[in-house]
Amino acid sequence: MDSTTFFANLAAPGFDQLFVTLKALLVSAFPEVIQPLVSIVLSISAIIAVFGLLFAITTVVERKGLGRIQNRPGPNRVGLPWFHVGPLSHLNGFGQWLADGIKTLIKEDIVPRSADKVIHFLAPLSLVVPVLLAFSVLPFGRNMTPIELDAGLLFFFAVGAGTELSVFMAGWSSRNKYSLLGAMRALAQMLSYEIPLILSALTAVMLVGTLSLNDIVVAQEAKPGQWLANWHVFTPWGFAGFILFLIAATAESNRSPFDIPEGESEIIAGYYIEYSGFKFAIFFLGEYFGLFAMSGLAITLFLGGWTAPIAFLSFIPSWMWFFGKLFALIALFIWLRGTLPRVRMDQLMNFAWKFMLPLALINLVNVAVWHYTGGGMVSWVVCTLIIGIPYLLLGRTLFAGQKLGPRTYRYAS
Amino acid sequence: MDAIFAIIAALTVVSAAGAMFLRNLVHCALCLAVTFGGLALLYLKLGAQFVGFAQVLVYVGAVAILILFAILLTRSGQDDGHNLLSNKWWLGAGVAGAVFVTLAMCVQGSFVTGNRIPAAADPSVKAIGTALMSNYVLPLEVIALLLTAALIGAVIIAQKEKETGK
Numbered sequence: 001m002d003s004t005t006f007f008a009n010l011a012a013p014g015f016d017q018l019f020v021t022l023k024a025l026l027v028s029a030f031p032e033v034i035q036p037l038v039s040i041v042l043s044i045s046a047i048i049a050v051f052g053l054l055f056a057i058t059t060v061v062e063r064k065g066l067g068r069i070q071n072r073p074g075p076n077r078v079g080l081p082w083f084h085v086g087p088l089s090h091l092n093g094f095g096q097w098l099a100d101g102i103k104t105l106i107k108e109d110i111v112p113r114s115a116d117k118v119i120h121f122l123a124p125l126s127l128v129v130p131v132l133l134a135f136s137v138l139p140f141g142r143n144m145t146p147i148e149l150d151a152g153l154l155f156f157f158a159v160g161a162g163t164e165l166s167v168f169m170a171g172w173s174s175r176n177k178y179s180l181l182g183a184m185r186a187l188a189q190m191l192s193y194e195i196p197l198i199l200s201a202l203t204a205v206m207l208v209g210t211l212s213l214n215d216i217v218v219a220q221e222a223k224p225g226q227w228l229a230n231w232h233v234f235t236p237w238g239f240a241g242f243i244l245f246l247i248a249a250t251a252e253s254n255r256s257p258f259d260i261p262e263g264e265s266e267i268i269a270g271y272y273i274e275y276s277g278f279k280f281a282i283f284f285l286g287e288y289f290g291l292f293a294m295s296g297l298a299i300t301l302f303l304g305g306w307t308a309p310i311a312f313l314s315f316i317p318s319w320m321w322f323f324g325k326l327f328a329l330i331a332l333f334i335w336l337r338g339t340l341p342r343v344r345m346d347q348l349m350n351f352a353w354k355f356m357l358p359l360a361l362i363n364l365v366n367v368a369v370w371h372y373t374g375g376g377m378v379s380w381v382v383c384t385l386i387i388g389i390p391y392l393l394l395g396r397t398l399f400a401g402q403k404l405g406p407r408t409y410r411y412a413s
Numbered sequence: 414m415d416a417i418f419a420i421i422a423a424l425t426v427v428s429a430a431g432a433m434f435l436r437n438l439v440h441c442a443l444c445l446a447v448t449f450g451g452l453a454l455l456y457l458k459l460g461a462q463f464v465g466f467a468q469v470l471v472y473v474g475a476v477a478i479l480i481l482f483a484i485l486l487t488r489s490g491q492d493d494g495h496n497l498l499s500n501k502w503w504l505g506a507g508v509a510g511a512v513f514v515t516l517a518m519c520v521q522g523s524f525v526t527g528n529r530i531p532a533a534a535d536p537s538v539k540a541i542g543t544a545l546m547s548n549y550v551l552p553l554e555v556i557a558l559l560l561t562a563a564l565i566g567a568v569i570i571a572q573k574e575k576e577t578g579k
Contacts, residue, residue: 119443151462151538158453158466161474165446168481172439184485187478194474211538 019046104281112174112274119173123166124275124282130162131289138296139214141306141319152213153205156297157198160252163290164190167261167271170283174274182270185345186261189251192352193258197248199360203241203367204232204301213297217305227311231304235375236383237366240391242302244360246332249294251352253287255333257340258348295329296322355394362390418458425451438484446477463538 014021023042030038067074078095111120137152139145149155164187171183205211208219222229232238251258262270272283299305303325306318343351366386373379428451431444449472456465499505545553 119440149462151466154463154466154470154538158469158474161470162450164474164478165443168478169443172481172485187482191475191478209539 101281104278107277109277109279110274112176114175115274116173116175119169120274121279123170123173124279124286126166126169127163127286128282128289130159130166131286131293133159134293135289135296137213138293139217139300139305140296140322141317144306144319145214148214149212151211153201153211153216153297156213156293157194157201160290160293161194163286166286170275171271174271176274178267178269179271179273182261182267182273185267186254186271189254189258189261189348189352192349193248193251193356196244196352196356196360197252199357199364200241200244200248201297201301203237203363206364206367207232207371213300213305217300217307220304221307222311222314229304229307229309229311231302231307231309233302233304235370236380236387237363237370238302240359240363240366240387242298244356244363245298245302248356249291249298250333250336251348253291253294255287255291256337257343259342260345260348291330291333292326295326295333298329299325350398354398358394359387359390363387418455421451421454421458425455439481442477442480442484445480446473449473449477463541 023039026042027035027039066072075096078099111117134156136146137149137155145152167186167190168183171179171181171186174180204216208216210216220230220232228234233242254261260266272280275283299322304321306322308314308316308321366383369386370379370383373382425448428444428447432441432448435441435444450469453465453468453473456468
């Protein structure tokens with residue numbers, strides 16, 4: 001059929017009056033008495049269905065359209081300029097980091113009028129410098145420790161202590177009650193979780209007998225004749241220590257589920273509310289550097305650092321092992337953030353002081369028992385019981401004390 | 414006196430002076446944190462790694478934070494306009510002078526100024542740990558007991574009083 005007849009058909013009374021006919025048909029199927037009622041219900045439901053769907057579709061079309069109009073392709077599509085060739089023309093969004101970096105660099109830096117200018121300026125710097133220093137003692141590979149220190153672990157924690165001060169400086173100098181609240185929350189959290197963090201790290205120190213991070217890694221390497229490496233995570237105390245360390249490290253680096261210092265739904269963004277542009281980017285950078293450093297330390301202490309898990313795999317370069325493990329841990333942290341909801345302040349504190357701290361202390365005893373029983377079959381059983389029974393008892397008791405039930409609202413009904 | 418020592422010493426002295434003379438209490442506390450850091454650098458300069466790092470960990474990481482908490486919990490850090498020096502400043506100056514004279518006499522009388530320089534002790538972490546666990550184990554345990562008592566005391570003070578209802 002040619003186009004004239006096609007449009008003529010469309011305009012025909014049958015097609016034009018399609019919905020009218022349909023409604024008449026439906027209405028006539030009902031008894032005479034309720035026919036007016038059915039007619040009304042049909043009209044109303046048509047209106048609700050059509051405009052409801054129209055709304056749903058508009059939300060999508062508007063967002064896509066605005067993105068196109070304002071030249072925001074989105075983090076799944078951004079490509080790099082001059083790379084628009086071949087099947088990977090958009091690089092699947094991996095051009096986004098460059099756009100973000102340029103954006104934060106050239107953005108206006110806004111400092112509140114009542115802010116303490118000097119401290120406001122110094123805070124992001126005093127966060128990122130200590131964290132960078134912490135990298136200098138991590139063994140990235142065989143003979144690849146930037147500075148080999150006799151007290152490397154102590155150095156790591158000492159420079160980490162400086163970050164707490166910078167969080168306070170940021171929160172206080174902004175002269176904003178939300179940022180001060182965020183800083184106070186962050187300080188309380190970091191001080192509380194630093195104790196289980198250090199105690200769980202000490203287990204490896206106790207067994208190896210040195211604070212030098214490189215020596216701790218070497219002690220975990222497979223001895224000649226062994227096929228499995230002596231990673232600390234392969235022992236009961238090491239496994240418990242690794243989990244404790246990982247939880248405390250998540251809290252130390254203010255990541256979800258322990259991100260209440262930022263809590264965007266309650267205190268907007270915590271201590272860096274009043275930071276914009278490049279200073280904000282430095283805070284962001286500092287937090288991620290902190291996460292990498294903590295992951296690096298966890299790898300060094302418990303996951304064998306740059307050593308291979310199985311002896312015959314040691315032909316793979318040592319730095320590849322380190323960075324492979326680092327990527328795996330970063331993926332784990334992203335996974336945790338995507339899975340777990342944020343905890344409440346009191347839950348956070350209770351967890352640190354009533355659960356993490358006792359377990360970390362018991363784990364210290366556990367290492368001593370492991371050391372003196374020789375690491376055989378007997379010490380496996382004994383050490384698993386030493387950490388497992390308190391874990392179960394403490395967990396059960398604290399969970400029972402939670403009085404979990406339907407949520408009650410005090411200020412809203 | 415080499416350049417590095419001069420820089421560290423200047424940093425420490427200037428920040429200590431700032432801690433005394435700045436009007437905003439929070440600024441004073443932050444200056445004090447810099448002083449603690451400067452002292453740690455001096456220890457490191459002398460080759461005492463353990464003491465230097467412990468100084469940063471304890472003083473910058475905990476004591477400075479404690480001071481800041483205390484300031485924020487008790488009064489605002491604002492300048493309330495009164496005189497920086499107390500009326501009885503001469504009393505404080507007298508005490509400081511007496512302490513200085515005592516210390517100076519001790520230093521003058523000690524081996525540092527004489528010719529009897531003892532063999533440098535091994536400052537490694539291992540040596541310090543061995544010493545703490547053998548020769549100095551009793552003082553260590555006494556300090557541990559004291560800290561535990563302080564911790565329990567803090568918990569008792571912080572506890573809600575149940576008997577005295579509102």
